[in-house]
Amino acid sequence: MPDLLALLLAAVLLAATLAAAAADSPRLPPAAVAVPGALLLVLLGAVSWQDTADTVREVAPTVAFLVVVLLLAELADREGLFTWSAALTARQAGSSATRLLTRVTVLAAVVTAVLSLDATVVLLTPVVVATALRMRVPVRPHGYAVGHLANSASLLLPVSNLTNLLAVAATGLSFVHFAGLMVLPQLATVALEYLVLRWLFRRDLRGVVDVPVHEVPGTPVLALVVVGATVLGFGVASLVGVAPVWPAAAGVLVLGVRQLATRRTTLREQLVAANLPFGLFVVGLAVLVLVLQLHGLETLLHAVLPDGSGLLALLAVAGISALLANLVNNLPATLALVPVAAAGGVPTVLAMLIGVNLGPNLTYAGSLANLLWRRVLGEHAPGTARFSAVGLATVPLTVIAATTALWAALLV
Template sequence: MTLAIIGGVLWILGIVALLTGVLPADHAIEVADRVWPILLFVVAVTVVAELASKAGLFDVVAARLARLARRRTAALWVLVVGLATVATAFLSLDTTAVLLTPVVVSMAVARRLDPLPFAFVTVVLANTASLVLPVSNLTNLLASEALGGGHDPVAFLAMLGPSALIVIAVSVVVLTLVFLRRLPRTYPDAASPTVSDPVLLRVSGVVTFALLPLLVIGLEPWMPALGAAVVLVAVFAWRAPRALGIRLVPWSLLVFAGGLFLAVGALEALGIGRITALLAGTGDDLRALWQVAGVGALVANGINNLPAYLALESVAGSPARLAALLVGVNAGPIVTPWASLATLLWHERLRAAGVEVRWSRFIALGAVIAPLILLLGVLPLAL
């Protein structure tokens, strides 16, 4: 609700800027033309993930990973890391935060393991693994569009793949050193999750796993995502119509993102670019790339990663600088609770599951990880 209220205020400010001429109408049209495919993808992939979750897909996958680990906690830890990384890379960081968090928590509790270490895996990797593909993060979709090559996953991986690998590796190493030694070496078996409708589970599994490769073959991401959403909605309308509803659509995020695009467009028209250019500096050498990544992370932790990206995108200036900015605004916002929407959603899901986590603990962990990933994640971009 708070996100929708903020978004509503931003919409009002944007409309006022449009009516008063501060934001030219042609510029607003350009923004809308750029943004609608991205927001359509966000809606479609959210609907797919929500319906797959209602069918029990994530619960079944997590249970099978637990069986695959054969009661060895270290093996389960590695498999959960892999699941969080894949979910983030293909289905976006918000999907990992919202849908995977309660799954891994219930999986851990059922096996008498402390759920907090696994919960921290989901939130940290939801942010740091969001550098992998264009569809992993809304900022990536914006950046790949800004580069002019469309949402080409191969080009994106060529640019950010090494940085993503380093950032994920650093995150996993720190998480493992902090948490894994506190867990028992083995865990007891637990009952398999109950599946209310096997047909829905099978169809959801087929549709979701078929969607993953379709998101990385060069199509506009909204196309396969929308197709998958239509199929699942049709099947649920047949098998479980009560599961369908207006709440499947992430309205708060849409209102917030749309208002933010308008407001930032107005600020750019007023000359905010001069300030951001001064902060971000110039050049493609390592020091300059560290500067733009660091500024991106600071602004993201100060306000939020999406407005941080929008405010700094115009002064990135080159593919290397844009990639460094993504390292800062994607992987860097893990210090303050509000830096990433995924973090706030994660905390909300933990509270709903009855798991309490102190923000001081989150901040302390993020303060260790963030400088390391900024320092090391930018290095490949300067080579």
């Protein structure tokens, strides 16, 4: 198939896949577009069966881990972890909406880092919104904090974001080494998000909370122990060359068996929580992006991304990555950028991650997490222009600060 025709067809199929993801309709899941689209391109000769099989093998461990972590987060939620943590956060805030924002920011950053941004968006967001309504404080600042931190607090660990999982293999870094390099960017980003959101919504945060929270449900000890042990297991597993899916699977086994035994959940409900169709969507998306790469995109990105590990080069990589994430969504952007960034070494890959993780706070189209967040918020969701206006106040600052922090960490 001619390069131009293959490029155009893959681009159309990618756009259709992302449109299906944005619509989030059970009648047409994105996997129902991505997988047949990928097969069509293979049958038409736009990509070989061998290249397709190699790509599927490369992303399969990442997809398996994603499925297991989604299930772990759902099981932890059924144990009451998110309800308890939100109630504890609200009680600590007392009668101050500003203190509530502070604690919601910290909570969202921790949940995102440990259980991934999907857990923050799908499980934590509704609890935070319900808490704000219960306390009779404005939802906007706290809703934005959760939404923004779902993207921007996902720098710390390889497991925090699917984009990290897709890129970490290209760095050759262990779990601990990755976290060590990204801790400064993470701290700088979270601090700036909090300060900017606090300033933007200063009017909403004035006054005293009408209905402070005094009661907190019982501590979900088992969920806390399992999640903590799982995160510790990620670090240990990376040191001995074991895939992170196994510590996560152990956590799922403990909580899943307990809940099945007590009839708090069923196997069917656990399969639904694992979201297998989303895993198929990622596989199909990887093949679509592969076709784009083979027929011109990779050459273009090699020409655009600068070489070197100096501050200006890293800022350029992060900026270009953020722009691409908002143009085509950060998941396909990551799939396209990883092979090119890997040629520049660890600094380039990590700068690319800063761009694709923080950049999506600029537009709803920037990440699937944004689209899920908007759906979860419902009537409280901001309009497109309002969302981008707030993003314009945070994204440039956080991208620059995080990249500068990364550059400093690399010098140590």
